[in-house]
Amino acid sequence: MAGQEERVEPAGGHGRLETQIDQWRSYVQRHRAISPADVDEMEDHLRGRVADLTATGLDDDEAFLVAVRRMGNLDAVSREFAREHSERLWKQLVLVPDEPSEGSAPAWRELAVVLALAVGAGIAVKVALAAFDTDSVLLRNVPLMTAPFLAGYFVWKRRVSWRVVAALLVPYALLAVVLNVYPYVENGSTVVLAAVHAPVVLWALVGVVYVGGRWRAQDPRMDFARFTGELVVYVTLLAIGGGVLLGLTAATLSLVGVDIEPAMESWIMPFAVPGAVVVGAWLVEAKQDVVENIAPVLTRVFTPLTTVMLLVTLVVLLGAGGLADVERELLILMDAILLLVLCLLLYSVSARDSLARPGWFDGLQLVLVAAALAVDAVALTAMLTRIAEFGFSPNKVAALGLNLLLLVHLARSGLLLLGFLRERRPFGALVRWQTRFLPVYAVWAAFVVVAFGPVFGFA
Template identity: 30%
Template sequence: MEAQMHENGDTPVTLESKKTVRNNDILFLIVACLITGFLIKLPQVVGFLPQEFQFYQKDAGLILFLGLSTYVFLTNKHLVMKHLFISLAVFAVSAVYINLLPVVKESHSISLAYIHLPLLLWCLYGLIFIDFDTKDLKKRMDYLKYNGNIAILSAIILIAGAMLTAVTLGLFSAIDMNIETFYGDYVVVLGLVSAPIVATYIIKTYPAVTQKIAPIIANLFTPLVVITLVIFLISMVVTGKDPYNDRDFLLVFNLLLLGVMALIVFSVTETTLSKPKRFNVWMLFGLSIITLLVDLVALSAIVYRLGEYGFTPNRTAVLGSNLLIFGHLVLIMIDLFKVT
């Protein structure tokens, strides 16, 4: 028996079992990608113009999360039918609701619905990812870490896809074959919607890959973002630019906040799940303080604009998101201070 053992401790039976599971995962990956690709091309299949119904604004996020959820459910070894039915019901209600909204170009309320539906589905996907086990803190942390990993891997996949696209189009143009339209309409579109699903497959099947890449990315970008934010705040004071009277600048300000907040959460999960280095913890603590100051400026600008121009759906949503960011930043900063 010992002679049959491999260096990693796996017997031939174990290796065969792992190979079967991996082959099944590839099959499930192909199925999920094909379903997602078919749904995203539904306007061309059925025969209607997507821009007339704002199809992609309404349904792109829905289709993407449906594809990701399909893959997770297919690869779940302990599928609970109750969880499947709840998920299908939420997706069905969401699809009916968002597609019954009127097609209006200038409507803040409808635009907010387009923005917040993917956020709702992101929360649902989180429940599916952790198998609806909300009491397990490790699973919830794994989901936060997964979001950072999928962003990194999806970016790598898309960059590799762009390089392959350039090479492919160059080769066919060299023999006077024009495939740009077909390639763009089918291969590129299918690749775009499949990238997060493929990234999920890599994270699930080859966890060692992301365990090495993700901490490096987090540790590399945290100091750079700290320096960038400090220079940005100084430059804002020097140039006299402020978010109080400039709506577009306030929008950029809030997008900056969301991006930095995502980096902080991702970096904190990496620090929590690995042995934290003192320098990294101090960097995260400093970044959370600076981001908190930026958020206070954004909050004061929003309150000022509410007093000057009154409440609107957009301002109310931005105020709520900033209050959520502020609360989470305070809690993160307190926890980081305890370990510094």
């Protein structure tokens, strides 16, 4: 395969053309379906086409545009590379690659680091189980004790500067103080809300480490959103596989009178759950160059199914009546539905070719967003009526706040998607909106943790 030194340089080496090719190369490299070696080969083809076109009399800009056009749709190019290099793509599924990329650690060393961090997270959870005697205190502190190990993997992987790490220790310490110093009422609403929202704040801190401190940049934020979806899929698969393995082991040992349930509660689960998160993160990182990641593929499957479900739900809600008698569970359920729709939209956006023209799937996503907003409007109206009649509570305010954030996020996304379908807005505007709004959820979660206790009397 041609190397960097063999590329055909256009006559004159014009700076503008080089800038355009660099931008094209950066875009292609962000497309996970194409490996760095393949990008080199594609750039060789592109430069060769540009050289041929400039020889016919075209200027650099014209030659570049025509050459890129003739390269074809990026997805089609990806499939062509997949056909030509199927044996290489198969090898990418192996845990240990043949040759580590330049500047990266050997695979065995990274695996050793991952396993050490996974064991460390398990030890931390085991210590928490021994140190904290109530469920509420344990629920608040387990995420605090395990998040540093996941963040530590990315500190090592990304070579994050100690300045960034030190800056993140401040909000981490404040969060730990709030969760353990506030005089919460045992099993009260505010302590449960704090325990539920604290992992969101911790995940935002992990995200800053994941992007190497470049938290203001758009592309790294979208990469972290994509990573989150992939991690959920991998951890779910690990949980299913581990559950089957433990079930078979328990059934086999029970035949000889051995009960492993005490060991499972005391040792296996405390190490397996946090360890699965760390190992799952490593698997996501290791598989970034495989032809297609899992989460975007699942969105293609579940987007039409979710759309049908929402339309059916809308018809049922409009015909049912009496929604004002439903407790806060209705609003929580609507939040879950909006979160599902948001995830489907977000991961579809992260995997889409931003230069491609609007297609049928973009239209289907707009229908999905519109259906979700319609369903939520019905439920939200009923819930606001109930709040006006019976007053606020910590749970209602927390659910209502998240609901409003999701409404704003999806409503704006729908408008931008409509503008894109009508070819009045670029697809990049929709991408920017997703990445800019995501930190708002972390801010809201931090507000719930810090403010809800004092406001509602820690009840």
